[in-house]
Amino acid sequence: xxxxxxxxxxxxxxxxxxxxxxxxxxxxxxxxxxxxxxxxxxxxxxxxxxxxxxxxxxxxxxxxxxxxxxxxxxxxxxxxxxxxxxxxxxxxxxxxxxxxxxxxxxxxxxxxxxxxxxxxxxxxxxxxxxxxxxxxxxxxxxxxxxxxxxxxxxxxxxxxxxxxxxxxxxxx
Numbered sequence: 001x002x003x004x005x006x007x008x009x010x011x012x013x014x015x016x017x018x019x020x021x022x023x024x025x026x027x028x029x030x031x032x033x034x035x036x037x038x039x040x041x042x043x044x045x046x047x048x049x050x051x052x053x054x055x056x057x058x059x060x061x062x063x064x065x066x067x068x069x070x071x072x073x074x075x076x077x078x079x080x081x082x083x084x085x086x087x088x089x090x091x092x093x094x095x096x097x098x099x100x101x102x103x104x105x106x107x108x109x110x111x112x113x114x115x116x117x118x119x120x121x122x123x124x125x126x127x128x129x130x131x132x133x134x135x136x137x138x139x140x141x142x143x144x145x146x147x148x149x150x151x152x153x154x155x156x157x158x159x160x161x162x163x164x165x166x167x168x169x170x171x172x
Contacts, residue, residue: 017151104145108161129160
């Protein structure tokens with residue numbers, strides 16, 4: 001069950017959460033909040049009661065594709081948005097949903113596949129590899145993932161995620 005957001009104060013608090021996420025993610029992703037007093041329309045269109053948190057797929061260009069690819073984000077129940085810790089919980093939950101469901105063009109590969117890709121793409125593309133150990137928290141940074149979707153880079157760059165590369169790979 002989503003937290004209630006019908007009071008003006010809650011709208012301001014939700015707005016601050018969205019502003020914090022937008023500042024953290026920079027220009028890589030568009031975030032917006034729409035408040036509607038038309039609960040009947042929301043229930044009819046999305047088969048759900050208000051309030052409603054939805055995530056729309058990045059890369060979808062038509063309204064139909066956005067709507068068909070979207071899904072409701074279920075947030076923890078019982079949050080009180082006037083409590084700073086609860087706002088932090090909601091913001092963390094929304095961030096996690098965004099990160100886990102963001103479509104990118106980063107290929108997770110072994111170092112053997114990376115070496116093979118070097119040979120395959122040698123004269124076609126610039127290769128960018130994010131290398132990290134398995135214990136590193138968070139995996140591939142969001143900005144690296146978002147950069148892989150940049151339309152100006154798609155034709156000339158390939159993005160890779162390599163976990164636990166050997167020292168000889170790091171030196172190349």
